[in-house]
Amino acid sequence: MNKRPFLALFVTPAVLAALASAAALAAILQYAFRAYVPGSLDPGGFSLSNFEALLRPLYAQVFVQTVWICLLTAFITLVVAYPLAFALVRTRNVALKSFLLITAVTPLFLGEVVRTYSWIIVLGNTGFINSILMGLGLVERPVQMMFTTFGVVVALVHVTLPVMVIMLAAALSHIDVDYEKAATSLGAGPVKAFLTVTLPLSMPGVVAGVSTAFAWTFSAFATPQMIGGGRVSMISTLVYQLGFASFNFPFAAALSITGIALTFAVLAMAKQAIRPLEKIGAH
């Protein structure tokens, strides 16, 4: 008897889908090594000039700024997401659990445009926060939050939060509460039990969450584009600008390739960091 019935039937569509992704990535890779012909949509011959251009201060600066924004967002998101994930996993009230879960997850499915637009109304000069501040007489002139790194990071934290909550909650839900109880019965207060038992055990989730948040922030486009308004540039906005304003697809491709390399490097480092941590948590 055939031990693997229908294998081909199940795998062939997946192979086709994988080929489609591979073809798209190959297309980018190929364009990255072609010369840009101004005024033409077709690229020129083989060239390394795109990667040389990356080293120019103008573009190198965008890289540095992108990495900075991603790191900042990932760590702030971690601090904001942890208590929520903890409450979500530990509460025994079913209705509250559902409420927290829906609240945490809904933004994930709303898409970047709706969420970013909401933040424009919150952060704008005639927006929610400035109206309150000026209404209370705390400031005379609106505080500039649009088109600033601060505004972009606040909105990005909001965009990245659901993923972080899901990853942390997944890690926390796999920790046996008995470990904490054991610590408490040995005389540790709740704070000490958390710091010495639960927190270390959740570290694999923390590292996974931070690295995923980094990748998501790196991928964000609508938020830096709409809130940064051209004054806060990230790789994503630069790629779009190069593609659709100057039709320099070869350089856009080179930027994208470098971006993927950067993301994979960060994820690989995170994987290395998780390895010793998982040994602590193994049971």
Place this chain on the structure above:
Amino acid sequence: MRRRLIPARIGERILKVAGWSVVALIVAFIILPAVVVAISAFNDRAILTFPPQSWSLRWFRRAFTYRDFAVGFQNGLIITAFASSIALVVGAGFAFAIDRYSFRGKRALEAMLTSPLVIPHFTIGLGFLILAAQVHATRTFALVIVCHVVLVLPFVMRSVYVSLRNLDGRLELAAASLGARPGMALWTVTLPLLIPGLFSGWLFAAILSFNEFTASLFVTAQATQTLPVAMYNYVREYADPTLAALSVIYIVVTAGLLTLANQFLGLGKVLNVEHAR
């Protein structure tokens, strides 16, 4: 043992109150933009101000009658219907294959198909745009659909894979011992048991595809633009609260769908944040 400054029980209570206050603040941070958008959607004036001086429903009317939104909505439905259904067939089949069989290239194939989780959407969008240009194809629905299938596939695979893991394998063995051939057991036992997982996978894919923006901005043309792309173009042209009205509809429908999904399928299990028992 050290003596405590405050009795343990009161200390614990303070900690609990402090903890829940923090959680309440975080929930407020998550909900704040939605509330602000909802208020400004009913603002009568064309300029966004707080608090609104007078109220009206005119921006909802405009959201429903603005042509690009209607076209974007229709395009989105077409693209979503195809993309999520194709992704369901591809993803469910592959999740089954990963769960049950070992075959050559399994890991590589899995890595390739889950890579859109870490590869930026603008990169995937750019890739498909260049690919289309290379084969001299125009930006048709087919291009957008293929791009969306690739993007939502990891979510479908995950959803189906989780429900496969939670399946009781003995039921299939029982069917086989009663004389059912593999195909028969699959069709009459496994598939019906998988329906919640398949449905939630399809639903996630549909919501994600309908709302996908960044890659869509690259691969859609004027004729194929989806709702989020139309919304983005609107913000660049107008500053009135029409988009706020549309956002309110979006938020209500999405939260409703997710509550429904949670009710019937257990969102926590699908997202792996609680254990299936």
